[in-house]
Amino acid sequence: MRTIIWFREDLRLSDNTSLTYACQQGEVIPVFFQPKGLGGASKWWLHHSLANLDKALSEQGSQLNLFKGKPEVVLPKLCKELNADQVVWGRVYSPSGMELGAKVKEALDHIGIIAKSFNDQLLIEPTRIKNKQGSPFKVFTPFWRHCLSVLAPEPPLPVPALRPTNHREPISDEQCSLNELGLLPRKPNWAVGFEDIWKPGESGATHSWSNFLEGPIARYKDDRDIPHKDGTSKLSPHLAFGEISVRQLWFDLQGLMASGEVSHTQGNKFLSEIGWREFSRYLLVHFPYLERSPFNSKFDHFPWGDNQELSDAWTKGETGYPIVDAGMRELWKTGYMHNRVRMIVASFLTKHCLTHWHVGMDWFWDTLLDADIGNNTASWQWAAGCGADAAPYFRIFNPILQGEKFDKEGSYVKKWVPELSKVPNKFIHKPWECDSLVLKELGVVLGEDYPFPVVDHKQARETALSAYAVLKTID
Ligand code: FAD
16 A cells, blocks of 8 residues: 655654554655745744755655645655555644645545545644533533543554655656745745754754753742743644644653642643644634634624734833833744733733734734644634633733733843843833933934834723723623
8 A cells, every 4th residue: 555645734754643544554755845824933843844854754765756736736746656545644734724624635536546634733733622502612621621531642653664665766747846836935034043943853853841840830820920931841833833732741741740840830721722722723714714803702892993003012022011012022032922911911912002803813823933723813803802711801801910020030021132232121011111311321322223112001001991982882
């Protein structure tokens, strides 16, 4: 039996059910298709992740064959050219990912080729989970409680032994090289520096996971909210591209909790974050319109503003609110932003600036290395107050108090907004309250070296609340 394995968002060899299945059947031909709609930062990651996957396959005498073109057109052609009997892949649980999977299956069925897909992205198949009434859950806590009561993931699979085919020549007109996929930024190369911070690919993912288990997991529950600490796993881009399996994370942590090496409090807190990832995808499977439309349809009528200057200040990290600016600059420089700060900047954009959550979601999509359709959509809707299980709209984060609470010493702000590095801690989250002469001596003239706040917090809060009041009048 000769099998084409279509790598999609599971760019790994270990615990890859479709790959293992293919290897058990006989010869294997690995392929990958240029994806559509990725943001710039994700493309950078993908380039390196594909190189890493190809290297791992080469070590087993195989190779990753890259293609442009539509999978539903090219895969049937490849099956004929290569005498393949079947095509297997890991399912992608996004609306466009599911649509593409269905199209490919139909095209293969049409020519009598076996098409098989597996769940390699989630702990649990989204369609399996329903509430007592047989409807999809809409609130996280009962969803996750229910998942925990039924979860029985298969133990992770080892890297299978590959029996590759012997072709080395291009196997179709649509085949291309990694560079021809055009994933890397050219002029300007804004990804300079990413390589010093990140190691895309399965080996990098395993390394990050081991590091996390050796240190930060012991304090995860407390440290995960402190942006200047290395308190979280930084696994998100690896998970977005499936370079490590969630089943692996689950089994490793269950083992460590059982042996007492990781406390249940810490381990379960981490697993509940994995639960949020499951919930985000689950919601998209059951309510695909959430990709662009609010869960709470009243928000269709929300009077979003369109102040370009405000959203520009936000993207550039020049709002005059240090914690917001630090987050936006961390994002630009590293392709990542700490979760607490993501919540603060998202609240600021949607509430203080009254800017549509699409604007923020699209910016994140383009600039985050971990851009993930499920997590990004659900989190933006959560922050804007219009999502399933969302923060109520009237809960407006105060960027000064949030900064003072989670970045007490201002270490995070001082790192990413260096022009404020000498400002005393008392004023680090509200430099405009510091005497201007004192500030000048510290090298900061507001309005020149660092902006005045683009909106006044109290006034912006009032405006946001009156905009919200409009929703209350809608049935
Ligand atoms: P850890 O704390 O180590 O968590 C482990 C994993 O759990 C993460 O890698 C992630 O897969 C998952 N996870 C953690 N927090 C959440 C959450 N709140 N919702 C869903 N899954 C979570 N995460 C993305 O992966 N991609 C996105 O595009 C994305 N966009 C976001 C946009 C906004 C406005 C907000 C508020 C959050 C967003 N998140 C997104 C969620 C979260 O910020 C990141 O997953 C987390 O910061 C990644 O860092 P980590 O891997 O060190 O997290």
